[in-house]
Amino acid sequence: MTMDPAASTNDYADGYSVALSADGVTWTAPVATGTGTSALVTASFTAPPARFIRVTQTGSSTSWWSIAEFDAFS
Template identity: 60%
Template sequence: MVDRRVQRLHQWREFGRRRDERAVADGVVGVGVLDGRGDVPANMLDGVAGSRWSSGVPMAAGQSVTVDTGAVRSLARITMDSGGSANDYARGYQVFLSSDGVSWGSAVASGSGTGALVTVDFPAQNARYVKVVQTGASTSWWSIAEFNAYG
């Protein structure tokens, strides 16, 4: 049985949890929009709620982030927390999974965010890469303070 308790990246590494039980994001592969102000993509994986990645421009359909979980594993949930930037959550999204970062197939989930913490559940699938594509729009930037993926 897979333990589905939420674990932050820094907690996982600090306490040496078994990687086959929980999935976390190890690296950001690509970001469709880069903010030149220092809100770098790695901030969404650092375990620090006070840091973030931001688009640096208003949200628009087609913006995306792609995260490498480090290995192919069973994934069934992601969370995107905009933290202190409460209005910067994804207004609309599609989630895609891939084992190789090249072939994506159809979206495994889609929906609309309604607040700072966006939780997306989908049927468990084996994958290494997670891509979130923005489908909504807003005058706010798209920011992610913490991104997590779970099995």
């Protein structure tokens, strides 16, 4: 999975947590957590099939947090 703020290169996720859901109601424990260090943030994880992805910003920054492009792939 990648998160890209595009032209807003300083607006990446300083910290993030990723959870999955098959129904949008019941969520897994985080399948990935991390700290972004550059504009393109990549999270790799092995996960069960899911229909929904929840990304939560867990870091703090003086900048906004933006995602212009979000790619989920297997």
